[in-house]
Amino acid sequence: MPRLSIKISLDGGGKLGPGKIALLEAVDSEGSISAAGRKLGMSYRRAWDLIQDLNTVFGQPVLEVAIGGKQGGGAMLAPAGRRLIDLYRQIETTAYDLCADGLKDLENLAAR
């Protein structure tokens, strides 16, 4: 089956693509920016910069970050971060379905 890669370019010049979405999802599953970065083979600095970029582009925090404590700081998705993932995955799924149907049409065209 086909795979899709979608990049969204926003008015202000901000961009949203598979990398940032994967990072948000990794923070959700791993519970911190550093663990998310490790999972994706990304430096903490790089992960932090991407999150700051998202915060700036969307004018609100995409994560809720807890600082310090015995376990070190953790992070979880803020509502805007959760909404971003949902939005992106919805666009991707719908585009995928359309694409799969369209490719089936093309195969039928070839079979005639």
Next chain:
Amino acid sequence: MPRLSIKISLDGGGKLGPGKIALLEAVDSEGSISAAGRKLGMSYRRAWDLIQDLNTVFGQPVLEVAIGGKQGGGAMLAPAGRRLIDLYRQIETTAYDLCADGLKDLENLAAR
């Protein structure tokens, strides 16, 4: 308003993105591969290679090509080429609508 860029990666390794679709559309409007290439600032060789790539990926000609004659050869879309453009633009439009709605939701989230 946001812009979207969608790349489709097919099973066989073939790829379909904005460049190839723009080329097909330019052949449709300009009437030949060479004129389409000129319009897009692309060499004839490059344009020809992209078209051959599409033919191979989809297992059928995306263009109907007329060879020679007084005016030189011309080209027009074959059914598969037309279908590819329609498919891609449909995916793009649907993704765009979803994205615009989603971004509006995010703005509302920020305004709260």
